[in-house]
Amino acid sequence: MTRNIQIDVLRGFAILLVMLVHTSQIVEGLTDSVMRLFSNGARGVQLFFIASAFTMFYSLEKRRMEKNCVINFFIRRFFRIAPLFYCAIIYYGIFGSVWNKATPEIGNIITSILFINGWFPSWINSLVPGGWSIAVEMTFYLFIPLLFKLLTTEKRILCFGLASVLISVVSKYLLSVHPLIEDVNLWSTFKFLWFFNQFPIFFLGFLLFWWVKNDTPIVRVILICVSIAIFCSLLRNKLYVNGCELLLFSYIVIKYPIRLTTIIAYIGKISFSAYITHFAVLSYLSTLSIDFASSLISFLVVYVLCVLLTVLLSIVTYYCIEKPMINLGNKIILGGVYMKRATCVENGM
Numbered sequence: 327m328t329r330n331i332q333i334d335v336l337r338g339f340a341i342l343l344v345m346l347v348h349t350s351q352i353v354e355g356l357t358d359s360v361m362r363l364f365s366n367g368a369r370g371v372q373l374f375f376i377a378s379a380f381t382m383f384y385s386l387e388k389r390r391m392e393k394n395c396v397i398n399f400f401i402r403r404f405f406r407i408a409p410l411f412y413c414a415i416i417y418y419g420i421f422g423s424v425w426n427k428a429t430p431e432i433g434n435i436i437t438s439i440l441f442i443n444g445w446f447p448s449w450i451n452s453l454v455p456g457g458w459s460i461a462v463e464m465t466f467y468l469f470i471p472l473l474f475k476l477l478t479t480e481k482r483i484l485c486f487g488l489a490s491v492l493i494s495v496v497s498k499y500l501l502s503v504h505p506l507i508e509d510v511n512l513w514s515t516f517k518f519l520w521f522f523n524q525f526p527i528f529f530l531g532f533l534l535f536w537w538v539k540n541d542t543p544i545v546r547v548i549l550i551c552v553s554i555a556i557f558c559s560l561l562r563n564k565l566y567v568n569g570c571e572l573l574l575f576s577y578i579v580i581k582y583p584i585r586l587t588t589i590i591a592y593i594g595k596i597s598f599s600a601y602i603t604h605f606a607v608l609s610y611l612s613t614l615s616i617d618f619a620s621s622l623i624s625f626l627v628v629y630v631l632c633v634l635l636t637v638l639l640s641i642v643t644y645y646c647i648e649k650p651m652i653n654l655g656n657k658i659i660l661g662g663v664y665m666k667r668a669t670c671v672e673n674g675m
Contacts, residue, residue, distance in 0.1 A: 332580045336377040338594030343370030349629045352612045355621030379531020396471045405655030414454045423609040425455040447516040455605040458519045487529030530573040599640035
């Protein structure tokens with residue numbers, strides 16, 4: 327298995343986890359203990375973040391000698407994310423979902439188009455379900471070229487990662503002391519979802535890249551993961567402790583691949599489409615009378631249907647929207663290269 331396929335495996339596990347937690351939210355009758363168990367599926371988003379950080383560094387490493395590397399990076403990222411997300415804005419703005427049935431405000435639409443909805447408590451996740459993570463990702467991309475130049479050693483990654491954790495803790499404290507809105511539940515959600523609380527997770531992806539690139543021994547990886555987890559547990563931050571568990575899991579998946587994950591790798595390949603579309607699939611399934619004697623059986627049936635229908639729908643959106651737009655971005659980059667070459671020839675350079 328190539329490294330790209332192994333990253334797709336991570337993404338495949340991530341989207342399956344995300345669908346797990348969202349399926350549990352629409353199936354009635356599940357006990358509190360079962361709901362708590364399935365709620366761990368939400369960490370699939372953080373697994374996405376780790377895989378994304380790894381991929382960004384991996385991509386820049388391969389293209390570091392490319393002219394206009396930074397500009398090309400942003401072009402690729404925009405055409406990778408924006409077209410399908412804009413389609414989602416239109417769809418969920420018209421049809422809504424189980425998670426959002428209100429008519430979107432014009433400000434919500436504009437901030438989502440600009441990927442800055444993640445900075446507004448009322449709009450962070452109220453148009454496109456799961457749109458908060460897209461906003462976090464796009465904000466994260468702004469820092470990638472600079473971080474790639476700065477984080478050239480394991481020590482630097484750890485130091486910057488520690489600094490990001492401290493910034494997160496301080497900012498969360500300040501937001502708790504000085505809430506900007508009266509809705510307590512919405513403010514609590516915003517504090518968890520917003521960029522600075524999620525930012526330290528991306529540094530785990532940078533660590534993953536460094537370890538894989540340098541073939542770091544598994545013993546050292548385990549010791550560092552445990553050390554970071556202990557430090558974060560002292561801060562009473564379960565999110566970052568879970569992040570360390572996901573980091574170790576990611577390293578094992580990449581370094582010790584197994585062939586049984588081929589199907590999961592394909593799901594990972596179309597995982598962005600799956601992330602966007604599975605909310606629509608679950609909204610549809612929630613209108614059906616899928617009610618067995620056991621709530622667990624009902625959950626399993628809905629989950630399997632969600633995965634199957636989402637994969638089918640995502641194949642369509644991937645090949646009809648994602649892939650053509652990615653190719654368009656690449657053509658724009660190649661067009662710029664050819665234009666520069668032609669100018670150089672005309673000027674005798």
